[in-house]
Amino acid sequence: MIEVIPFASLGRFDNEWLAARYHFSFANYRHRERDGLGPLLVWNDDTIQPGTGFPRHGHRDMEIITYVREGAITHEDHLGNVGRTEAGDVQVMSAGKGILHAEFNKEAEPARIFQIWIMPDAEGHKPRWETKAFPKGEAAGRLVVLASGREGDGDKGALAINQDAALLGATLPAGTTVTHAIGQGRQAYLVVARGTVRVNGTQVGERDGAVVSGESAIAIEAVGEAELLIADLP
Template identity: 40%
Template sequence: MTRKIEHKNMGKSNLGWLRSIFHFSFADYYNPDNMNFGVLRVINDDLVNAKTGFEMHPHRDMEIISYVVEGNLTHGDNMENKRSLSPGAVQYMSAGTGVMHSEHNLGESTSRFLQIWIVPDKKGYAPQYGDYQFDWHLRVDKWFKFVSSKEGDAPIQINQDANIYAIEVSAENIVDFQVGNKRQAYLVLIEGDALVNSHHLLTRDALESIEENLTIKAVQKSHILDIEMEKSK
């Protein structure tokens, strides 16, 4: 089973310095029928103006992944980490028992990144932080798995049975994505124009798949994120 979600129907926020699209209920956008997709709790597509950002604030008991699409993202936290990331980079933070952090765009142009929250398999983990500046070519016309569970083989390993993949599909190319028995996936078309099974997706649209394999044809060059996990019980 698949279901398309058009970005025009997602939650929206405009704070001036920050413009966001919310895939699931977040902040002032609340829809009791759209709280999560399995263990996937949050995907926020954030545009942050130059020289602005999120000041220090707390999180706990959440696996948080930030995927940088455009511009600069500078992280700081109470674990004495401070890092600046550019497009293609991925940041991971396991909030665990509690962490304070900030995220700023210190560059000269607007920054865009996807903020992804995954519910951990239990509460009370020790906080962790890490980041990777992955070579862009790792995801060109092939799936690049950069997040897995602790039992998996990805560079970033989280406290949950979930995997995250990225790909940039060249125009007119076709790729498949396997969604196995008792598994589900949430696909985000970050940039581009693509046909996914019977659905036509445009930039910022999304698609849910439950136990149904996906065939993706890029109408135009398409940058895609896919979050795969155990099927909701």
């Protein structure tokens, strides 16, 4: 089953520097039918204005993945990590037993990001932060594992998370089809960052989400040039 979650139906928050859209219940937005999917609790679609961002604050026991769609984001934390993640690249922050961090857009243009929170497999992991540049043009037309806690995915260059889940991404030329196998008893959440795709024949538009359940595999066809992410979940 493919259940499309239209972008227009997402929860929303807007102020002078942040435009946030919530795929699942978050902060003051509550949707009784969208309280996450398995260990995936949060998928926020954020636009952050130049020179602004999230001042230092704390998290614990959460795997927080940030995918930058446009612009760049700069991270700093109490562990001494400082880094910049630009469009198409990914950062992972394992909050573990506790981390204090800030995220700012220090660029001249808005930053557009997906922020994804996944519940870890246990409490009290060691906190850490990593960022990685992923292949761009040479990876067009195939799925790339961006972050994962599944066995063997670290050998493919994926950033590590503490959960039996994976985040995959793809940029697809128009007319390209890629497939993704979904293990028995597993599910997935797909979000289109750019363009329009068909998932097992069901159309999913730009910034829409799609819940995938009861499918052994999905075939994703790019209607035009497209960019997408898939969270593969227990």
